[in-house]
Amino acid sequence: MVEARAVNTLLFGPLGLSSFDVLSLFLHFAVLSLLAIGGAVTTVPDMHRYIVGERRWLDDATFSASVALAQAAPGPNVLFVAVIGFNVGGFVGLVVTLLGSLLPSTLLTLTAARWSAGRRDQRGVRAFTEGMAPVTIGLLLATSWILTEPTRASPVGWLLFGATIVWMVRTKWSPLWPIAAGAMAGALGWV
Secondary structure: OHHHHHHHHHHHOOOOOOHHHHHHHHHHHHHHHHOOOOOHHHHHHHHHHHHHHHOOOOOHHHHHHHHHHHHHOOOOOOHHHHHHHHHHHHHHHHHHHHHHHHHHHHHHHHHHHHHHOOOOOOHHHHHHHHHHHHHHHHHHHHHHHHHOHHHOOOHHHHHHHHHHHHHHHHOOOOOHHHHHHHHHHHHOOOO
Protein backbone atom coordinates (compact mmCIF):
# COMPACT_ATOMS: atom_id res chain seq x y z
CA MET A 1 0.00 0.00 0.00
CA VAL A 2 2.79 2.42 0.94
CA GLU A 3 4.75 1.47 -2.17
CA ALA A 4 1.73 2.17 -4.40
CA ARG A 5 1.39 5.65 -2.88
CA ALA A 6 5.09 6.34 -3.40
CA VAL A 7 4.89 5.27 -7.05
CA ASN A 8 1.73 7.35 -7.55
CA THR A 9 3.45 10.40 -5.99
CA LEU A 10 6.50 9.91 -8.20
CA LEU A 11 4.36 9.62 -11.33
CA PHE A 12 1.73 12.30 -10.63
CA GLY A 13 3.39 14.45 -7.95
CA PRO A 14 2.26 15.24 -4.43
CA LEU A 15 -0.87 16.95 -5.75
CA GLY A 16 -2.11 13.90 -7.67
CA LEU A 17 -3.03 15.81 -10.81
CA SER A 18 -6.17 14.75 -12.64
CA SER A 19 -6.11 14.07 -16.38
CA PHE A 20 -7.81 17.45 -16.90
CA ASP A 21 -5.01 19.13 -14.90
CA VAL A 22 -2.36 17.32 -16.95
CA LEU A 23 -3.99 18.41 -20.22
CA SER A 24 -4.36 21.96 -18.92
CA LEU A 25 -0.69 22.03 -17.91
CA PHE A 26 0.39 20.77 -21.34
CA LEU A 27 -1.78 23.27 -23.24
CA HIS A 28 -0.65 26.20 -21.12
CA PHE A 29 3.03 25.39 -21.68
CA ALA A 30 2.36 24.79 -25.40
CA VAL A 31 0.87 28.28 -25.75
CA LEU A 32 3.76 29.79 -23.78
CA SER A 33 6.17 27.96 -26.06
CA LEU A 34 4.93 30.03 -28.98
CA LEU A 35 5.47 33.24 -26.98
CA ALA A 36 8.99 32.39 -25.78
CA ILE A 37 10.83 35.15 -27.60
CA GLY A 38 14.37 35.05 -26.24
CA GLY A 39 14.04 31.58 -24.75
CA ALA A 40 11.79 29.73 -22.34
CA VAL A 41 12.98 31.82 -19.40
CA THR A 42 11.14 34.85 -20.80
CA THR A 43 7.83 33.09 -20.12
CA VAL A 44 8.54 32.65 -16.39
CA PRO A 45 6.20 35.53 -15.39
CA ASP A 46 3.21 33.83 -16.98
CA MET A 47 4.24 30.40 -15.70
CA HIS A 48 4.34 31.97 -12.23
CA ARG A 49 0.93 33.59 -12.72
CA TYR A 50 -0.60 30.29 -13.80
CA ILE A 51 1.13 27.83 -11.46
CA VAL A 52 1.45 29.96 -8.31
CA GLY A 53 -1.26 32.59 -8.65
CA GLU A 54 -4.08 30.90 -10.50
CA ARG A 55 -3.74 27.16 -9.83
CA ARG A 56 -1.85 27.41 -6.50
CA TRP A 57 0.12 24.27 -7.29
CA LEU A 58 3.37 25.79 -5.93
CA ASP A 59 4.22 28.70 -3.63
CA ASP A 60 6.54 31.62 -4.53
CA ALA A 61 9.58 30.16 -2.81
CA THR A 62 9.26 26.70 -4.41
CA PHE A 63 8.68 28.21 -7.84
CA SER A 64 11.71 30.54 -7.57
CA ALA A 65 13.86 27.73 -6.16
CA SER A 66 12.84 25.49 -9.08
CA VAL A 67 13.97 28.08 -11.61
CA ALA A 68 17.16 28.96 -9.71
CA LEU A 69 18.18 25.33 -9.22
CA ALA A 70 17.78 24.51 -12.89
CA GLN A 71 19.54 27.69 -14.03
CA ALA A 72 22.54 26.94 -11.80
CA ALA A 73 22.86 23.40 -13.16
CA PRO A 74 24.87 22.80 -16.32
CA GLY A 75 22.82 22.06 -19.39
CA PRO A 76 20.17 23.70 -21.53
CA ASN A 77 18.38 26.81 -20.35
CA VAL A 78 15.00 25.05 -20.55
CA LEU A 79 15.79 22.63 -17.70
CA PHE A 80 13.76 24.78 -15.29
CA VAL A 81 10.59 23.73 -17.12
CA ALA A 82 11.28 20.11 -16.21
CA VAL A 83 11.92 20.99 -12.54
CA ILE A 84 8.70 23.02 -12.33
CA GLY A 85 6.79 20.24 -14.07
CA PHE A 86 8.16 17.62 -11.69
CA ASN A 87 7.35 19.74 -8.63
CA VAL A 88 3.79 20.20 -9.86
CA GLY A 89 2.98 16.78 -11.28
CA GLY A 90 5.81 14.30 -10.76
CA PHE A 91 7.21 12.46 -13.75
CA VAL A 92 4.03 13.04 -15.78
CA GLY A 93 4.25 16.79 -15.05
CA LEU A 94 7.89 16.79 -16.13
CA VAL A 95 7.05 15.12 -19.46
CA VAL A 96 4.02 17.27 -20.32
CA THR A 97 5.71 20.58 -19.45
CA LEU A 98 8.78 19.69 -21.51
CA LEU A 99 6.72 18.48 -24.48
CA GLY A 100 4.49 21.54 -24.22
CA SER A 101 7.50 23.84 -24.09
CA LEU A 102 9.55 22.21 -26.82
CA LEU A 103 7.21 20.81 -29.44
CA PRO A 104 5.31 23.90 -30.70
CA SER A 105 8.30 26.26 -30.67
CA THR A 106 10.52 23.70 -32.40
CA LEU A 107 7.99 23.18 -35.20
CA LEU A 108 7.50 26.95 -35.56
CA THR A 109 11.26 27.57 -35.60
CA LEU A 110 11.88 24.95 -38.26
CA THR A 111 9.08 26.34 -40.43
CA ALA A 112 10.19 29.97 -40.00
CA ALA A 113 13.86 29.13 -40.64
CA ARG A 114 13.02 27.42 -43.89
CA TRP A 115 10.77 30.29 -44.96
CA SER A 116 13.23 33.06 -44.09
CA ALA A 117 16.39 31.34 -45.40
CA GLY A 118 16.04 32.94 -48.81
CA ARG A 119 14.54 36.20 -47.55
CA ARG A 120 17.17 37.43 -45.04
CA ASP A 121 17.88 40.59 -46.99
CA GLN A 122 14.26 41.70 -47.28
CA ARG A 123 13.43 44.83 -45.34
CA GLY A 124 10.51 43.28 -43.43
CA VAL A 125 12.51 40.27 -42.27
CA ARG A 126 15.39 42.52 -41.07
CA ALA A 127 12.94 44.84 -39.27
CA PHE A 128 11.25 41.92 -37.53
CA THR A 129 14.59 40.48 -36.42
CA GLU A 130 15.87 43.81 -35.06
CA GLY A 131 12.55 44.58 -33.38
CA MET A 132 12.68 41.42 -31.31
CA ALA A 133 15.69 42.63 -29.25
CA PRO A 134 13.74 45.16 -27.09
CA VAL A 135 10.90 42.66 -26.64
CA THR A 136 13.36 40.04 -25.40
CA ILE A 137 14.99 42.48 -22.96
CA GLY A 138 11.60 43.47 -21.57
CA LEU A 139 10.59 39.84 -21.09
CA LEU A 140 13.88 39.09 -19.31
CA LEU A 141 13.35 42.06 -16.97
CA ALA A 142 9.83 40.83 -16.17
CA THR A 143 11.28 37.40 -15.39
CA SER A 144 13.86 38.95 -13.06
CA TRP A 145 11.13 40.85 -11.24
CA ILE A 146 9.06 37.69 -10.68
CA LEU A 147 12.04 35.67 -9.46
CA THR A 148 13.00 38.31 -6.88
CA GLU A 149 9.52 38.24 -5.29
CA PRO A 150 10.50 36.14 -2.26
CA THR A 151 13.45 38.40 -1.38
CA ARG A 152 12.14 41.89 -2.13
CA ALA A 153 11.40 42.65 1.53
CA SER A 154 15.07 42.18 2.41
CA PRO A 155 17.62 45.01 2.06
CA VAL A 156 20.29 42.36 1.49
CA GLY A 157 18.17 40.98 -1.37
CA TRP A 158 18.05 44.40 -3.02
CA LEU A 159 21.79 44.84 -2.49
CA LEU A 160 22.51 41.47 -4.12
CA PHE A 161 20.10 42.24 -6.97
CA GLY A 162 21.83 45.57 -7.71
CA ALA A 163 25.32 44.11 -7.34
CA THR A 164 24.43 41.31 -9.75
CA ILE A 165 23.23 43.77 -12.38
CA VAL A 166 26.46 45.79 -12.05
CA TRP A 167 28.48 42.54 -12.15
CA MET A 168 26.79 41.39 -15.35
CA VAL A 169 26.98 44.77 -17.12
CA ARG A 170 30.51 45.77 -16.09
CA THR A 171 32.45 42.51 -16.16
CA LYS A 172 32.89 39.46 -18.31
CA TRP A 173 33.32 37.23 -15.25
CA SER A 174 31.18 34.19 -14.62
CA PRO A 175 27.63 34.78 -13.31
CA LEU A 176 28.17 31.84 -10.96
CA TRP A 177 29.84 34.19 -8.42
CA PRO A 178 26.73 36.33 -7.82
CA ILE A 179 24.64 33.14 -7.77
CA ALA A 180 26.96 31.72 -5.11
CA ALA A 181 26.71 34.97 -3.12
CA GLY A 182 22.90 34.77 -3.25
CA ALA A 183 22.98 31.13 -2.18
CA MET A 184 25.27 31.98 0.72
CA ALA A 185 23.03 34.86 1.82
CA GLY A 186 20.02 32.55 1.67
CA ALA A 187 21.79 29.79 3.59
CA LEU A 188 22.77 32.27 6.31
CA GLY A 189 19.17 33.51 6.51
CA TRP A 190 19.99 37.07 5.41
CA VAL A 191 17.51 36.99 2.53
